[in-house]
Structure formats: C-alpha cells, structure tokens
Amino acid sequence: MAGIIAYGAYVPYHRLRRADIADTLGSGGGKGTRSVASYDEDTTSMAVEAARATLPPGRARERVEQLFLATATPPYLDKTNAAAVHAALGLDEQVLAADMAGAVRSGVAALLAGASAAVPTLSVLADLRTGAPGGADESAGGDGAAAFLFAGHREDMPVLAQLIGHSTVSDEILERWRLPGASSSRVWEERFSEGIYVSQAAKALGSALDGAGIAASAIDHFAVVGLHARACAAVRRSADVRPEAHAPDYTGVIGNAGTAQPGLQLADALDRAQPGETIALVVLGDGVSVLLFRTTDALPAHRAAKPVADQAAAGAPAMKYATFLSWRGMLDREPPRRPDPEPPYAPPAHRRAAWKYAFIGSRCEKCATRHLPAERVCRSCGEVDAMAAEPMEHVRGKVATFTVDRLAFTPSPPMIAVVVDFDGGGRFRCELTDATEAEAVIGGRVEMTFRRTVTANGIHNYFWKARPVREAEAPAPAAAVGDESREGAR
Known part of the structure; x- marks a missing residue:
C-alpha cells in the first residue's frame, strides 16, 4: 500500500462558546467551545490552508499528479471546487482536480483513493458544519480541514506512515439526510442506528486487523469519528483496545468537523505518534470504514509545522452568538449604504489566475525589484520583459499603515485595510482578517491567507488577505519531503 509522505491541518481561529447559544435562545448549547470559520472562509479556502500546511512552496507541489477535495458543504454545485484549490497551490495544469462531495463519508473515500492511487495524490478534507439555531448539529459541529499527500508508486519519497490495512462495511441507513437547498440536516432518533454502527464497527475493525495480521491490543492510537456521538462512544467502549491508546478528544474545544474529522484525528495521531506505532481510524457514516496505518522512522523529522493540538488551543476569545448567526447567513444585517459589490468576471480572472489564486508577483532580473x-516593465529600472515569477504566499511582512473603514461593504464590519511591506521587498494593500481593531498596528507582523472576499450574483470571489502572526516569530516552515529550501526572501 502507498503511504503518507506529508500532511497538515487547519483549524479556524474563531471560537463560539456553546453556553452562549442557551443564553440567547433559552435552550440548546452545552459546555465548551466550537471552531467557527470566519465570514470570509468556506470549505475551499480552508482546504487551501490545509494544503499549504502540507505542501510549502517547493518541489513537492511539482510532484502532485492528482488532487481530491472531499466536503459535505461545497461552495459550488455543478462546478469543481477542487479547481480553485489547484489554482491557489499553483499546481501543474495536467494535475487532475476533482471533488468528492455530498456526504461526510466522502472524507474517508478521499483518503482511500489517495492511498490506493498509483501516482502522488493530494487528498484534502474540509467541512463547515452548522444546523438549525439551537440544534445539536449547530452546537456540536465545528469547522476545519486536513490534507495528506500520498506517494503513489514513487519510491524516492520517504513515507511517514504506511496504510497496512483497511476494511469497509456499507449500509443504507436512514439516519441523517439533507435535501438540496436545505440549510440544515435532519436526523433520526440516535438509538435507532447506535446498535447498527457498533456491530458494523466490530466487523470492519476485526477484518482490517486480520488482514494486517495484528491484534487490537497492538493498536497504539485509536480514533473513532462520525456525527453519531452515541455510536462513536459505544464503539470506543466496545473495542478491545488499550485505554491509553484512545485519541484525545478535541470536540469540547473545536467540535466535530464532519467530513474533515477523520483527517483532523489522523493528523493529530501523526503529530503524537512515534516510529513503528499503529494508528487505527474508525469512521462511522452510512456504514463503517477502518484504516490502519503504521508510522516509520521518517515521521519525527517531517511532522506538520502546526500540530492540531496547538491550533485547537490557539483559538480567539469567544465570539458573540449573534455574530455567528450573521456569518452563517441566518441573521441578516443591514448592509452599508453603498452600491452592491460586483462579482468577478471570468475573462480577466482567467488571464490573471497566477496572481489572483496563487499570489504570484514578479521580480526584475536586472535590479531585483x-x-x-x-x-512587464520594472518600475525601478525600466527594464522590459525581464521578469521572473515571484511566489509570495509564504512571505511574511509588516503593516506599514492601516485604516478602519466603517462604510465599506463587508459581512463583518468594520473593514480593516492594511498596506503590507513584505520581507525582502514589495508593498501590497489588502484586507486584514481574523483581527480586531486593536490588533491593527503599524509594524505588526502579518502573513497571507487565502479567503473568499465577497459573493455577488452567485459567484465567489477568492483572493488573498493578511492576518496577524500571533505565535512567536519562527523560521519559515521546513520544506516538504523531497524539497530544496528556497532562498530567504525570494
């Protein structure tokens, strides 16, 4: 079986206290918090962030030959959402980009498709979970994404974890459903399917372990995921797995990310695992799938730069429930007295795709501006057509100046606009996101993030924004397996 050669995860910055739901509605809620995608995030933008964490700019991206995006909440129907991820990563035009969408089970399908592919394949899982106000899906849900690069048949890429076995039981269970156009899912009474899932999980886990030739007691990291909380808990209790092997539970902090939850749990297991350990991932939903991985000696040197646990702990102070409802489109607020925003237009967007999606500028080959x-023409020395492509997505900078605009159109007023001076040269004006007014300061360190700037006439406009660098200043992320380090500020 093919193995994982790189991985990464993305947990949005914002958090909602579940107790605030009950405080507002008088019911629902619960304890802890959940992760919340910002007003300018969706499953495509989160997928890009997870993929960027998996593949820093460099040679590893050149080796990707397939890209699968799994989500139950695609921003577009009848249009390939993976194509925007492909464009943002600057992948070769011959790379297949395809969606696996519609249900949370598409996440495990993307993992298995990547693991069984003959060519290097990037499998990205993303989801934005919500439900009717005050409902269990709303409070228990969470937003996030994870990505995994599988080696295919390439033998020149060190494997971090190898898929040593898997098994699946498929079943048509009327447990959860959502009609096209509906804003939230409907679910049957949980006791109906709990016993079904427990029985199927025992069958699938036993089959996977037998195929791999190992016993349940040999599992070092055991994660059970699915939207059926009672069934997941029952499977954990019934499995003959050592207590210390059970995975940490982040649902009290970031919630259940649905399609992305298997990816987040697998990424967390890789964050914590040592060489030679076995990871068992059990996924419930319209049946049960079990994936068994064994880590290798290469893992410690190539872990993700931002562990899932660190991202879970680094969330923002709790937001207001009314803000959450507004971001989810369930509470309409009056827009500014300005003309409605215009949608992007296809011809110019296609002509400037390298800039719009991959954030690629240029550097003068004569004077390095x-x-x-x-x-085409250098503003410093006047040289014509002597430019080299200059990827900028990974370059950090500092705020040269800023303004707080209370009249500009934005789903989350006010808009904070900044002028960024990039390390190594270059200046750019853009929005500052995931930040309060107090965090907009001259000299503040920022990094770039891929976001949805606006949706107009049914068209999503994606581009890049700046966000504050909150962690201690650190060196640039290590290059992915098989990469060569880039020169400092290129």
Whole structure:
C-alpha cells in the first residue's frame, strides 16, 4: 500500500462558546467551545490552508499528479471546487482536480483513493458544519480541514506512515439526510442506528486487523469519528483496545468537523505518534470504514509545522452568538449604504489566475525589484520583459499603515485595510482578517491567507488577505519531503 509522505491541518481561529447559544435562545448549547470559520472562509479556502500546511512552496507541489477535495458543504454545485484549490497551490495544469462531495463519508473515500492511487495524490478534507439555531448539529459541529499527500508508486519519497490495512462495511441507513437547498440536516432518533454502527464497527475493525495480521491490543492510537456521538462512544467502549491508546478528544474545544474529522484525528495521531506505532481510524457514516496505518522512522523529522493540538488551543476569545448567526447567513444585517459589490468576471480572472489564486508577483532580473501584482516593465529600472515569477504566499511582512473603514461593504464590519511591506521587498494593500481593531498596528507582523472576499450574483470571489502572526516569530516552515529550501526572501 502507498503511504503518507506529508500532511497538515487547519483549524479556524474563531471560537463560539456553546453556553452562549442557551443564553440567547433559552435552550440548546452545552459546555465548551466550537471552531467557527470566519465570514470570509468556506470549505475551499480552508482546504487551501490545509494544503499549504502540507505542501510549502517547493518541489513537492511539482510532484502532485492528482488532487481530491472531499466536503459535505461545497461552495459550488455543478462546478469543481477542487479547481480553485489547484489554482491557489499553483499546481501543474495536467494535475487532475476533482471533488468528492455530498456526504461526510466522502472524507474517508478521499483518503482511500489517495492511498490506493498509483501516482502522488493530494487528498484534502474540509467541512463547515452548522444546523438549525439551537440544534445539536449547530452546537456540536465545528469547522476545519486536513490534507495528506500520498506517494503513489514513487519510491524516492520517504513515507511517514504506511496504510497496512483497511476494511469497509456499507449500509443504507436512514439516519441523517439533507435535501438540496436545505440549510440544515435532519436526523433520526440516535438509538435507532447506535446498535447498527457498533456491530458494523466490530466487523470492519476485526477484518482490517486480520488482514494486517495484528491484534487490537497492538493498536497504539485509536480514533473513532462520525456525527453519531452515541455510536462513536459505544464503539470506543466496545473495542478491545488499550485505554491509553484512545485519541484525545478535541470536540469540547473545536467540535466535530464532519467530513474533515477523520483527517483532523489522523493528523493529530501523526503529530503524537512515534516510529513503528499503529494508528487505527474508525469512521462511522452510512456504514463503517477502518484504516490502519503504521508510522516509520521518517515521521519525527517531517511532522506538520502546526500540530492540531496547538491550533485547537490557539483559538480567539469567544465570539458573540449573534455574530455567528450573521456569518452563517441566518441573521441578516443591514448592509452599508453603498452600491452592491460586483462579482468577478471570468475573462480577466482567467488571464490573471497566477496572481489572483496563487499570489504570484514578479521580480526584475536586472535590479531585483519585486512587483505586486506582476508587471512587464520594472518600475525601478525600466527594464522590459525581464521578469521572473515571484511566489509570495509564504512571505511574511509588516503593516506599514492601516485604516478602519466603517462604510465599506463587508459581512463583518468594520473593514480593516492594511498596506503590507513584505520581507525582502514589495508593498501590497489588502484586507486584514481574523483581527480586531486593536490588533491593527503599524509594524505588526502579518502573513497571507487565502479567503473568499465577497459573493455577488452567485459567484465567489477568492483572493488573498493578511492576518496577524500571533505565535512567536519562527523560521519559515521546513520544506516538504523531497524539497530544496528556497532562498530567504525570494
């Protein structure tokens, strides 16, 4: 079986206290918090962030030959959402980009498709979970994404974890459903399917372990995921697995990320595992799938730069429930007295795709001046057509100046606009996201993030924004397996 050669996860910055739901509605809620995708995030933008964490700019991206995006909440129907992820990563045009969408089980399908592929495949899982106000899906849900690069048949890529066995039981269970156009799912009474899932999990886990030739007691990291909380708990109790092997529970902090939850749990297991350990991932939903991985000696040197546990602990102070409802489109607020925003237009967007999606500028080959966006004529020395492509997504900078605009159109007023001076040269004006007014300070360190700037006439406009660098200043992320380090500020 093919193995994982790189991985990464993304947990949005914002958090909602479940108790605030009950405080507002008088019912629902619960304890802890859940992760919340910002007003300018969706499953495509979160998928890009997880993929960027998996594949820093470099040679590893050049080796990707397939890209699968799994989500139950695609921003587009009848259009490939993975194509935007492909464009943001700057992958070769011959790379297949395809969606696996519609249900949370598409996440495990993307993992198995990547693991069984003959060519290097990037499997990305993303989800934005919500439900009717005050309902269990709303409070128990969470938003996030994870990505995994599988080696295919390439033998020149060190494997971090190898898929040593898997088994699946498929079943048509009327447990959860959502009609096209509906804003939330409907579920049957949980006791109906709990026993079904426990029985199927025992069968699938036993089959996977037998196929791999190992016993349940040999499992070092055991994670059970699914939207059926009672069934997941029952499977954990019934499995003959050592207590210390059970995975940490982050649902009290970030919630259940649905399609992305198997990916987040697998990424967390890889964050914590030592070489030679066995990871068992059990996924419930319209049946049960079990994936068994064994880690290798290469894992410690190539772990993800931002562990899942650190991202879970680094969330923002709790937001207001009314803000959450507004971001989810369930509470309409009056827009500013300005003309409605215009949608992006297809021809210019396609012509400037390298800039719009991959954030690629240019550098003059004569005087080394950076240009954002890319230009043909150097503004410093006047040289014509002597430019080299300059990827900028990974370059950090500092705020040169900013303004707080209370009249500009934004789903989360006010808009904070900043001018960024990038390390190594180049200046760019953009929005500052995931930040309060107090965090907009001259000299503040920022990094770039891929976001949805606006939706107009049914068209999503994606571009790049700045966000504050909150962790201690650190070196640039290590290059992915098989990469060569880039020169400092290129």
